[in-house]
Every structure is written in structure tokens, then in C-alpha cells.
Amino acid sequence: MKRSLPEASFSFFNHAFLGCLALLSLLPLVNILAVSFSTGYAASTGKVGLWPVDFTVSAYRFVMQNKVFWNTLVVALLRVAAGVPLNLLLVILTAYPLSKTRKEFRQRSFFSWYFLFSMLFYGGLIPYYLTVQAVGLVDRFWVLILPIAVPVYYVIIMLNFFRQIPKELREAAEIDGAGHFATLFRIYVPLSTAAIATIVLLCFIMHWNSWFDGLLFIGNVNRQPLQSYLQSILTRPFDINQMARDPEQWKLIQFVNERTVKCAQIFIATIPIMVIYPYLQKHFTKGLLIGAVKG
Amino acid sequence: MTGRWLNIRKNWPLFVMLAPAVAILFVFSYIPMAGIVIAFQRFVPAKGLFGPQEWVGLKNFAYVFSLRNTGQVIFNTVYISFFKILLGILVPLTVSLLLNEVRRSWYKRTVQTIIYFPYFISWVILSGILFDILSPSTGIVNSFLGWLGIQPIYFLGTASVFPWTIIFSDVWKNYGFNTILYMAAITQLPQDLYESAGMDGAGRLRCAWSITMPGILPIVMLTAVLAMGSILNAGFEQVYNLVSPVVYSTGDIIDTLVFRMSIGSTTGGAQYSLATAIGLFKSGVSFVMISTGYYLAYRFADYKVF
Numbered sequence: 001m002k003r004s005l006p007e008a009s010f011s012f013f014n015h016a017f018l019g020c021l022a023l024l025s026l027l028p029l030v031n032i033l034a035v036s037f038s039t040g041y042a043a044s045t046g047k048v049g050l051w052p053v054d055f056t057v058s059a060y061r062f063v064m065q066n067k068v069f070w071n072t073l074v075v076a077l078l079r080v081a082a083g084v085p086l087n088l089l090l091v092i093l094t095a096y097p098l099s100k101t102r103k104e105f106r107q108r109s110f111f112s113w114y115f116l117f118s119m120l121f122y123g124g125l126i127p128y129y130l131t132v133q134a135v136g137l138v139d140r141f142w143v144l145i146l147p148i149a150v151p152v153y154y155v156i157i158m159l160n161f162f163r164q165i166p167k168e169l170r171e172a173a174e175i176d177g178a179g180h181f182a183t184l185f186r187i188y189v190p191l192s193t194a195a196i197a198t199i200v201l202l203c204f205i206m207h208w209n210s211w212f213d214g215l216l217f218i219g220n221v222n223r224q225p226l227q228s229y230l231q232s233i234l235t236r237p238f239d240i241n242q243m244a245r246d247p248e249q250w251k252l253i254q255f256v257n258e259r260t261v262k263c264a265q266i267f268i269a270t271i272p273i274m275v276i277y278p279y280l281q282k283h284f285t286k287g288l289l290i291g292a293v294k295g
Numbered sequence: 296m297t298g299r300w301l302n303i304r305k306n307w308p309l310f311v312m313l314a315p316a317v318a319i320l321f322v323f324s325y326i327p328m329a330g331i332v333i334a335f336q337r338f339v340p341a342k343g344l345f346g347p348q349e350w351v352g353l354k355n356f357a358y359v360f361s362l363r364n365t366g367q368v369i370f371n372t373v374y375i376s377f378f379k380i381l382l383g384i385l386v387p388l389t390v391s392l393l394l395n396e397v398r399r400s401w402y403k404r405t406v407q408t409i410i411y412f413p414y415f416i417s418w419v420i421l422s423g424i425l426f427d428i429l430s431p432s433t434g435i436v437n438s439f440l441g442w443l444g445i446q447p448i449y450f451l452g453t454a455s456v457f458p459w460t461i462i463f464s465d466v467w468k469n470y471g472f473n474t475i476l477y478m479a480a481i482t483q484l485p486q487d488l489y490e491s492a493g494m495d496g497a498g499r500l501r502c503a504w505s506i507t508m509p510g511i512l513p514i515v516m517l518t519a520v521l522a523m524g525s526i527l528n529a530g531f532e533q534v535y536n537l538v539s540p541v542v543y544s545t546g547d548i549i550d551t552l553v554f555r556m557s558i559g560s561t562t563g564g565a566q567y568s569l570a571t572a573i574g575l576f577k578s579g580v581s582f583v584m585i586s587t588g589y590y591l592a593y594r595f596a597d598y599k600v601f
Contacts (some may be wrong), residue, residue, distance in 0.1 A: 124574030127330025234423030
């Protein structure tokens with residue numbers, strides 16, 4: 001089919017417009033990256049665009065010498081290592097009974113409402129804070145894990161995936177005398193790798209990006225996760241001389257400034273997301289839509 | 296009776312599976328719900344949650360709503376979240392329709408990959424990025440505006456501009472990811488409609504207008520109805536990180552006010568009861584809105600959460 005002139009010109013402008021949108025998402029990050037590799041002097045004059053000026057890795061070396069940065073990075077990795085497997089286990093265990101029909105599991109409605117209601121009504125910040133305080137989790141590592149151990153929205157994604165597993169497979173397992181646990185772990189789980197990958201990646205991001213819990217419940221900055229620490233660095237002016245506690249850092253201080261050090265930390269904190277992003281993208285369109293669009 | 300007993304005997308593993316999640320939600324979701332009683336007390340933290348507190352009825356609510364500040368904060372919240380919801384639907388919808396017209400699949404995929412990305416970055420990191428690129432002296436955005444001959448704009452420090460900085464940066468973060476939903480809805484439309492329209496001489500734009508648009512209207516309505524529930528949710532994580540006292544008049548929202556009045560209080564006079572009263576107002580309205588949204592979605596689109 002021959003394309004008419006208006007259609008051809010629409011196509012041209014459409015491609016150009018979408019290209020601009022993509023740049024709009026990309027350029028801020030490129031700019032941050034360029035600033036982080038520039039000298040403090042170049043950054044302070046506002047001359048850095050999309051390419052570093054007076055290339056240097058001083059800002060990264062400066063950050064690497066910062067003990068608090070390392071301590072909080074370790075806390076962040078620990079919370080991911082402990083939190084994500086627990087999330088996954090609880091999501092799978094919870095989604096299985098809720099994926100049953102009411103005939104198969106008579107109390108299902110009650111539990112569905114129990115989980116649904118927790119999404120509908122929020123007790124509020126202060127009762128939540130006082131509850132966490134009352135159960136003795138303040139200043140404990142587990143305060144970063146337990147309160148968000150059951151992401152109900154991901155349970156819904158998982159259970160909708162479980163419901164698509166052919167009925168024949170379940171019935172065959174039942175005839176073979178498999179109990180619920182065996183059915184779940186030998187039949188459901190191996191068939192749900194795409195959904196499980198999605199849940200793992202989403203939980204990884206949830207844990208990696210959480211900052212408010214650390215800020216709220218953990219007093220010692222060295223025991224906060226990276227994002228909580230970065231919150232206190234990135235969202236207000238800070239004095240770079242106070243961060244320089246180490247002789248190595250004093251040597252670097254003439255090449256860096258507040259801005260380049262902030263940008264270096266922004267970029268480092270984004271690396272894990274970039275690393276898992278290809279996997280995430282492969283899975284999420286498929287895995288997420290089952291939970292969302294089903295309608 | 297025996298039927299039910301048999302059922303439980305066969306299904307006991309299901310209860311075991313649910314137990315940990317039920318317990319965790321009980322502690323971290325249901326106990327705090329009961330904790331809203333604080334809003335009706337003169338709460339003294341030393342006496343403990345559910346301790347022997349003095350009951351004051353609706354006094355906290357009366358006091359909170361008599362403050363002029365409260366009305367302003369509620370207005371700010373509704374203003375910001377209304378435009379977030381509106382643009383948060385229109386922008387991804389438009390972009391989905393445009394993406395659908397791209398025939399070069401590598402181009403489409405590349406654009407999608409890039410515009411999804413900001414969704415996965417935390418508001419802490421994005422705030423750091425926004426503070427940097429929007430800075431009036433060294434930021435790249437104002438450098439660009441200067442190149443166009445426009446005076447520097449203090450996006451995060453001008454009360455009249457701040458809410459729109461919040462709205463646009465939120466839309467910027469999320470629109471790409473939200474196109475997934477509309478793109479999926481578009482691909483599910485029956486292809487033969489396009490074929491027969493093509494045979495009748497309809498061009499691509501005509502098809503987009505007359506087939507695609509009405510075809511995905513139901514899912515657009517569904518997202519709009521479900522989004523109603525967040526009308527008092529202007530985005531704590533974002534606003535808390537970006538707001539400063541100079542823009543409180545337009546940028547302070549319910550959640551940031553609650554936090555500042557209570558746990559985040561820097562003056563020492565933490566007002567737990569008053570803050571909980573405002574928080575409960577928000578939770579109550581949100582509850583009604585979300586429930587209504589779900590009910591309408593269920594009634595008219597057969598949408599079920601579980």
C-alpha cells in the first residue's frame with residue numbers, strides 16, 4: 001500500500017517526537033554521569049553538559065574512602081539478601097491457597113478479604129511507628145525486613161499466574177496422592193519461573209529503593225541502608241569537608257566538590273538497577289500483565 | 296458438619312501456608328489500624344499504645360480543622376494528586392497510541408526500554424538528580440533555558456512553580472512504565488477490525504482514531520476509576536524529599552504535615568494525637584474512594600482484585 005503524504009509526514013514527526021521523549025528520560029542520567037567524572041571546579045561553573053569536563057575519577061575515589069558509604073552499602077546488600085528470599089517464600093505460600101476456588105478452599109473468601117482490606121485501609125504513620133516500637137524492632141536490622149515481608153500486590157500477581165496453570169495438572173497430582181505442599185513446590189513452582197523471576201526482581205527493587213524505614217527506625221547512620229544514608233546527603237546541602245575524615249580524602253578534595261560527590265553517589269546507587277534491568281525488562285511485561293490487565 | 300470437618304482435614308496445609316503472612320499483616324497492618332484510637336485521645340507516648348490514655352472525643356479533629364493551615368494543605372494535596380492522576384493517564388495513553396504507530400520494531404523497543412527506566416529509580420535518587428539538573432546556577436535545565444534566552448527558573452524554590460515541578464517529575468518517572476498497560480490492551484484488540492477497515496480505505500490515523508481509541512477506552516476508564524483512591528495521596532516519598540519551607544504554602548501535603556507534626560518534629564513538641572487525626576481523615580477518605588473505585592470497576596468492568 002502506498003503511503004499518502006500526510007501519513008508519511010506523520011510517521012516522520014512521530015519517530016522524532018518519541019525519540020525526544022526517550023532523550024528526556026536518558027539525558028538527566030547522562031548529565032549526572034558527566035558531572036561525576038568532572039572536576040569540582042568544572043562542575044561549579046555549570047559548564048558540564050553531557051560529556052565530562054577535565055575528566056577525573058576523584059569523586060569516585062573520594063566516595064570509596066567514605067566509611068559510612070561502605071557500611072550502608074553492606075546493610076543494603078544484606079537487606080536484599082535476607083528480604084527478597086523471604087518475600088518470595090511468603091508470596092508463593094500465600095498465593096497458593098488464595099488461588100484455589102471457593103469450592104476447593106471454603107475459607108478462601110475470608111482470607112481474600114483479610115489481605116485485600118490491608119490494602120484498602122492504612123492505620124497511619126503514627127500508629128504504625130508506635131506498633132513497630134512496641135514489638136521492639138526499633139534500631140534492629142529486621143525492621144527493614146519484617147514489616148514489608150508480605151507485599152500483597154505481588155501476591156495478587158502470583159495468584160493470578162497460579163490460576164492459569166491447567167486444571168488437569170493439578171488433578172493429576174491429586175490423583176497421585178500429592179498433598180498441597182507437594183503440589184505447590186513440585187508442580188506450581190516449576191511452572192511459574194517467569195512469574196517468580198518477576199516477583200524476585202520487583203522485590204529486589206522494593207528493598208534496594210526503600211529508604212524511609214531506615215530513616216524512621218534506625219538511629220545510627222552506619223546501620224541504615226544506603227538509600228536512607230543517601231537521603232540525608234542528596235536532599236540537603238552538606239559540607240564536603242565534614243565527609244573528608246581520611247588523609248586520602250584530603251588529597252582529593254581539591255578535585256571534587258559537593259556536586260561531583262553527590263553525582264558519583266547517585267550513579268553508584270543506580271548501578272544495581274541497571275544491572276538487573278535487562279532481566280527485569282525481559283520478564284516484567286509478561287509477568288506483570290498477568291496480574292494487572294486480567295480484568 | 297462432617298463435610299466441613301473433612302474439608303479442613305484435607306486442607307490443613309493451606310492454613311499452614313497462610314499462617315505466616317496472616318500473622319505478619321496482623322502485626323504490621325491490623326494493629327496499626329486499631330491504633331487510630333490515638334486520634335480520639337490526648338496521647339502521651341510514655342503510657343504506651345493502647346495504654347491508659349485520656350479520651351477527648353472529637354476534640355483533636357475540631358482543633359485540627361480549625362487551623363487555616365490544614366485547609367491549605369488539603370487543597371495542595373488534592374491539587375497535586377488530581378493533576379498527577381489526570382496527566383498520569385493522558386500522557387501514557389497518548390504515548391502508547393504513538394508507539395503503536397511505529398512500524399520499525401527496533402525503534403519501538405529502544406524507546407520503550409529507555410522510557411521505562413526512571414520508574415525503577417527511588418525518589419531519593421531522583422530527588423538528588425532533580426536538585427542537580429534544576430539548580431538555578433549550575434543545573435543543565437537552566438543552562439538550556441539560558442541558551443534559549445530565558446531567565447533561570449528556581450523550579451524547587453518558587454511557590455508558584457513547585458507543585459508543577461512535582462507533577463511533571465512524577466509523570467516523567469512513571470509514564471513510560473504505565474504505557475505497558477495500554478500497549479498490552481492495544482495488542483489484544485482484534486486484528487480483523489483493522490484489516491476490514493483497511494479494505495474500506497481507512498488510513499492508519501483513521502484506524503487509530505476509530506478502532507484503537509474506542510477499543511482501549513474501557514481500560515482507560517478502569518484505570519481512572521481505580522486511581523480515584525489516591526486523590527489524597529500526593530506522593531509522600533517524592534514531596535518529602537523535594538519540599539522546603541519556602542514552598543510550604545503550595546507544596547506541603549497531608550503526609551508531610553503529619554510527619555513534621557509528629558515523628559519528624561524538630562521542635563520537640565510532637566503532637567501525636569493531632570497528626571493521627573489528620574492521618575485518619577486521609578485514611579478514611581481514601582478508604583471510601585478506593586472501595587468505591589473497586590466496586591465500580593467490579594460492577595461495570597467485572598474487575599476482580601482476587
